[in-house]
Every structure is written in C-alpha cells, then in structure tokens.
Amino acid sequence: MKNSYNVKSKLALLVVIFFTYFGFSQSNDQEQIKKLYDAALTQGKGYDWLNYLSNQIGGRLSGSIQAQQAVNYTKSQLDSLGLDKVWLQPVMVPKWVRGTPEFAYFETTPGVTTNMAICALGGSVATPPKGIKANIIELGGIEELATLGKDKIQGKIVFFNKPMDPTQINTFNAYSNCVDQRYSGALEASKYGALGVIVRSMNLRLDDFPHTGSMGYGEQSVDDRIPAAAISTNAADLLSTSLKLNPEINFYFKQNCKQFEDVESYNVIGEIRGSSKPEEIIVVGGHLDSWDLGDGSHDDGAGCVQSMEVLNLFKKTGFKPKRTIRVVLFMNEENGLRGGTKYAEVANTNKEKHIFALESDSGGFTPRGFTFDSSDKDFDKIKSWKPLFEPYLVHYFEKGGSGADIGPLKKDGMVLAGLRPDSQRYFDYHHAENDTFEHVNKRELELGSASMASLIYLVDTYGF
Known part of the structure; x- marks a missing residue:
C-alpha cells in the first residue's frame, strides 16, 4: 500500500510540475508575442523602408540600376540595426530591358x-x-x-x-x-x-x-x-x-525589349548570432527584385521590409535568440531564381545547418496564417502553437507550399514556411503598373511583420 501511495504521489507531483511548467511557458510565449505585436504597431520601421524602396528607388528589375540602389539601401538599413553581421552575397543575374x-x-x-x-x-x-x-x-x-x-x-x-x-x-x-x-x-x-x-x-x-x-x-x-x-x-x-x-x-x-549578358548583383544578408545554438540557422526573407512596371510594393517590397522588421522587433523587445536568425533579401526571384539558388549553393558548400526558413511573397495584406512544407511530426508541433496566434486573427495553419526563394534550401528534416495574407486583392496588382506604395496598408503590413516574428520566436524557442 505504501509503495502504491508513493507511486501515485510521484505521478501526481509530475503532473503538477508538467502543467505548472506548461502554463508558465505558455504565459511567457503569450507575453513575448504581445511585445512583438505591440512593437510592430508602434515602433516598426517597415513602412518607412518600403516608402523609400518604392518612391525613391522604384521598380527593381534584376540587373538594373534600381536593383543595385535597393541592394545598397537595404544593406545600409540592416547595418543601422546593430546586427552581428551584414554582408552582400554576389550572384550573376539576367539583364532584360523593356x-x-x-x-x-x-x-x-x-x-x-x-x-x-x-x-x-x-x-x-x-x-x-x-x-x-x-x-x-x-x-x-x-x-x-x-x-x-x-x-x-x-x-x-x-x-x-x-x-x-x-x-x-x-x-x-x-x-x-x-x-x-x-x-x-x-x-x-x-x-x-x-x-x-x-x-x-x-x-x-x-x-x-x-x-x-x-x-x-x-x-x-x-x-x-x-x-x-x-x-x-x-x-x-x-x-x-x-x-x-x-x-x-x-x-x-x-x-x-532586349536581353543582355548576365551582370553581377547581390543577395543582401544580415543576422543575429544565436546565444547557445549558433550553428542552427533560421532564415526569414523575401525577394528584393521586382518587375519594372509599378514599384513592386506588394511584390515583393512588402516581404523584404517585413523580413527586415523581424530582426528589428527582436532588437526592440530585447529578445536574444538561441539560434542564429538570418534575414535574406534574395535577388532575381522574378526571372530566374538565381538568388535563392546561389544562397542554397553557398549554404551547402559551407555545410551550414538550416532548420527553418520563412518567406513572405504574397503581398502586404492582412495576415491570415502560414503554410508549411514539413513532416507530419513537425507539423503537429507547429499546430500546437496555433492558439497563440488566434487572438491576432491569424488562424490558417496548413501544410502546403512555402516560397520560391527558400525552396532550394529544402532538405530532409528541415521545415519551410510561407506567410499567407488575405489573397483576394493580390492579383489586382501583381506584376502590373498599379503595384505601388499607396496600395499597401500600413497596419496590415505591420501585422504581417509581427506574425512572422512571432513564428520565428517560437521556432527559435522550441526548435524541431
């Protein structure tokens, strides 16, 4: 009887410890995610970055002067955030002129x-x-x-x-x-x-x-x-x-129109080095190039500034990631995917260990959730985080595609994801002259940044 009593007591204690820890952990997550949303909506820089990309630089077709100006500008802004490292990764891209x-x-x-x-x-x-x-x-x-x-x-x-x-x-x-x-x-x-x-x-x-x-x-x-x-x-x-x-x-x-010889351009990369697991890399990004019609605000200026904002929000809220968080602004998604291919090639050569990559390339509209390219086991873990997003009306968590630029990174055991904003208006502007800054809503853009930062926070905290 005494042994039975001791076993039951130990089990009861374990249950209490589990739920105490789980409740504490969930409370911490809720608190950190709220900090990220609050910072995005009150101290975000993404909208101003997008304003400059769109109205001071304009359409950023691969190989163009405007694409190079965008490279220089976004690198300077990443430098200003006080990241651990910011660099340019050379890549040869096609040059087509209208x-x-x-x-x-x-x-x-x-x-x-x-x-x-x-x-x-x-x-x-x-x-x-x-x-x-x-x-x-x-x-x-x-x-x-x-x-x-x-x-x-x-x-x-x-x-x-x-x-x-x-x-x-x-x-x-x-x-x-x-x-x-x-x-x-x-x-x-x-x-x-x-x-x-x-x-x-x-x-x-x-x-x-x-x-x-x-x-x-x-x-x-x-x-x-x-x-x-x-x-x-x-x-x-x-x-x-x-x-x-x-x-x-x-x-x-x-x-x-005319096709010229390939020219050199760059992926723009910045990172916060992980405090305890720096060898594990989490990528967040979008593509810096656009078509020459309009100024590419939704496709994909929005995704670039949202990705940059993730690192800015971590800095603003004082969050110090365990793993290395890397923002990559890919060049040449629109007419070649050279940037994404080059990034994956260099990562493989350097034997880097990427565990997760998130891309935003569906416009700067209201975020609805994410799609994931993952194993069933990893997706079950991801779905357990869904209640943390529901207060922000971000509730779409499904298996599916991720993003073109991060696709070449895919390896067994790695998870890829894509931000999924409301898509009903996206093709009104996609690749057209009216894809301009005034059609991006500031608050919607900021909510997307906060959603991305929150997901990256959870991946960093719990891993796969």
Missing part, C-alpha cells in the same frame, strides 16, 4: 483600329522594328494548339484567353491553373508557325492594367523565338467579343 513603351491595336476593317493596353512579357524577344501585323486567333489554353493544328495557326498571332477561375477562393490556385499560357505560350505556339503571342493578364479584376511576368523559350534557338505580350483583362474581353463578331480581325503590336 525598351520604349509597347504599342498595340486591332483592326476590324482597313483603317478602323482600336488601341490596346499591352506590355511585353519578361524575357520576350522584340518584334521586328516595324512591328507585327497579322490575323489573330483566340484559344482557351495551350492544349487547344494541338486541336487546331498548324494549318489554322501558321502565320497568325495566337491570343491565349484563359481567365483565372473566379470560383477558386485561394487565388494562387486560380493563378497556377492558367499561368502556363504566359510562361510557355510563345514556345508552344511557335511550334505551329505562330508569328507572336498575346496573353490575357493574370488578374481576377476587370481593369486596364496589363500584367507582365516571366516567360521562357527553353532551349529554343534565338532565331525561332517569337515575341509575347500581355493585354489587360478589359482589352482581352473586348478583343474576344470583337473576334466573335469578326473572325478576320488583324492585330498589330510592337515592342523593343
């Missing part, structure tokens, strides 16, 4: 024309100096090329008009389901003798802003490449309606 503004119209009868809002797709070749004018044929996607065949396509301009699916609540799924026409449309259409390609912009809203974005020719000979451009959603609907009334419409477009 040239003089594009011009397009369609012609219903000789001399009767309607101008179209148009922009060249990133990486496209130019049209001949006098432009291209030909009969245009509308397709609902790349798969329709084979259905029509070469006889009906040769010598024409192909108009890909597959819209983003409005019934998809996750707008990134809608984007993924039709972006192939933008990226591969020119390559595939050229195999059927097309002279050029026009693509409906990847945008759920009807407006007059054409959206650019990367496209590729694979290993195709330069001489066989055909020019590709995007038209706005309003222009696409007008052209489609006009073609139904008159299938003999001619389309004209002229663009002057």
Whole structure:
C-alpha cells in the first residue's frame, strides 16, 4: 500500500510540475508575442523602408540600376540595426530591358483600329522594328494548339484567353491553373508557325492594367523565338467579343525589349548570432527584385521590409535568440531564381545547418496564417502553437507550399514556411503598373511583420 501511495504521489507531483511548467511557458510565449505585436504597431520601421524602396528607388528589375540602389539601401538599413553581421552575397543575374513603351491595336476593317493596353512579357524577344501585323486567333489554353493544328495557326498571332477561375477562393490556385499560357505560350505556339503571342493578364479584376511576368523559350534557338505580350483583362474581353463578331480581325503590336549578358548583383544578408545554438540557422526573407512596371510594393517590397522588421522587433523587445536568425533579401526571384539558388549553393558548400526558413511573397495584406512544407511530426508541433496566434486573427495553419526563394534550401528534416495574407486583392496588382506604395496598408503590413516574428520566436524557442 505504501509503495502504491508513493507511486501515485510521484505521478501526481509530475503532473503538477508538467502543467505548472506548461502554463508558465505558455504565459511567457503569450507575453513575448504581445511585445512583438505591440512593437510592430508602434515602433516598426517597415513602412518607412518600403516608402523609400518604392518612391525613391522604384521598380527593381534584376540587373538594373534600381536593383543595385535597393541592394545598397537595404544593406545600409540592416547595418543601422546593430546586427552581428551584414554582408552582400554576389550572384550573376539576367539583364532584360523593356525598351520604349509597347504599342498595340486591332483592326476590324482597313483603317478602323482600336488601341490596346499591352506590355511585353519578361524575357520576350522584340518584334521586328516595324512591328507585327497579322490575323489573330483566340484559344482557351495551350492544349487547344494541338486541336487546331498548324494549318489554322501558321502565320497568325495566337491570343491565349484563359481567365483565372473566379470560383477558386485561394487565388494562387486560380493563378497556377492558367499561368502556363504566359510562361510557355510563345514556345508552344511557335511550334505551329505562330508569328507572336498575346496573353490575357493574370488578374481576377476587370481593369486596364496589363500584367507582365516571366516567360521562357527553353532551349529554343534565338532565331525561332517569337515575341509575347500581355493585354489587360478589359482589352482581352473586348478583343474576344470583337473576334466573335469578326473572325478576320488583324492585330498589330510592337515592342523593343532586349536581353543582355548576365551582370553581377547581390543577395543582401544580415543576422543575429544565436546565444547557445549558433550553428542552427533560421532564415526569414523575401525577394528584393521586382518587375519594372509599378514599384513592386506588394511584390515583393512588402516581404523584404517585413523580413527586415523581424530582426528589428527582436532588437526592440530585447529578445536574444538561441539560434542564429538570418534575414535574406534574395535577388532575381522574378526571372530566374538565381538568388535563392546561389544562397542554397553557398549554404551547402559551407555545410551550414538550416532548420527553418520563412518567406513572405504574397503581398502586404492582412495576415491570415502560414503554410508549411514539413513532416507530419513537425507539423503537429507547429499546430500546437496555433492558439497563440488566434487572438491576432491569424488562424490558417496548413501544410502546403512555402516560397520560391527558400525552396532550394529544402532538405530532409528541415521545415519551410510561407506567410499567407488575405489573397483576394493580390492579383489586382501583381506584376502590373498599379503595384505601388499607396496600395499597401500600413497596419496590415505591420501585422504581417509581427506574425512572422512571432513564428520565428517560437521556432527559435522550441526548435524541431
């Protein structure tokens, strides 16, 4: 009886110790997370950083003067935070230049024309100096090329008009389901003798802003490449309606883009060295480059300043991480992913141990949660943190994709994550002229920074 009593007493004591510790630990977490949110909303620097990136520098296309100015500016700001180390990591990037503004119209009868809002797709070749004018044929996607065949396509301009699916609540799924026409449309259409390609912009809203974005020719000979451009959603609907009334419409477009030799650029990196486990590295980042239309405030200036803010918030709240926290501003996500690839390559060469990476590349909108690329075991641990975020209305914790730049880092046992803001307005601005500073809400941007810092804090505190 005495032994039984002692066993029960010890078990009871262990239970008391466990719940006392757990309650104390959870209280500490709640307190630290509140400090991070309070600091972000009252002492944050991200909005001012974004203001400078957007309004003093502007669009930051890889290889451009503006991209280099952004490198210099963000390095100087990281230097000012008093981090343990700040440095530039060289990386060779493509240099594509848009040239003089594009011009397009369609012609219903000789001399009767309607101008179209148009922009060249990133990486496209130019049209001949006098432009291209030909009969245009509308397709609902790349798969329709084979259905029509070469006889009906040769010598024409192909108009890909597959819209983003409005019934998809996750707008990134809608984007993924039709972006192939933008990226591969020119390559595939050229195999059927097309002279050029026009693509409906990847945008759920009807407006007059054409959206650019990367496209590729694979290993195709330069001489066989055909020019590709995007038209706005309003222009696409007008052209489609006009073609139904008159299938003999001619389309004209002229663009002057050019691909140059690769040039040197940089990833911008800063870190707070861990106090007890410095060899374990946690990365938070976004991509510093943008397209040349607009100023890249949502894509991805917001993600860059939010990532920088994570380290600033740790400094502001006096949090000293056990593990090394590293911010990486990647170069060339938009048209090559060279920055992310180079960072992973150097990390592997140096035998660095990365345990976690978080990317923000979905705009500066209200944060809803995170997606995680992880094992089931690690995800179960992550889900136990979800109640700590619910007071801030951050409740979406799901397995899924993370971010393009951190993807090359992936190894067994490592966890990748992506911040998931509300996505309903993101594609209104994505890769378009209206992706500008005034469309970023200061408070939403700050809430995203605090959410990222809170997740990094928990990963650092509990590890995997």
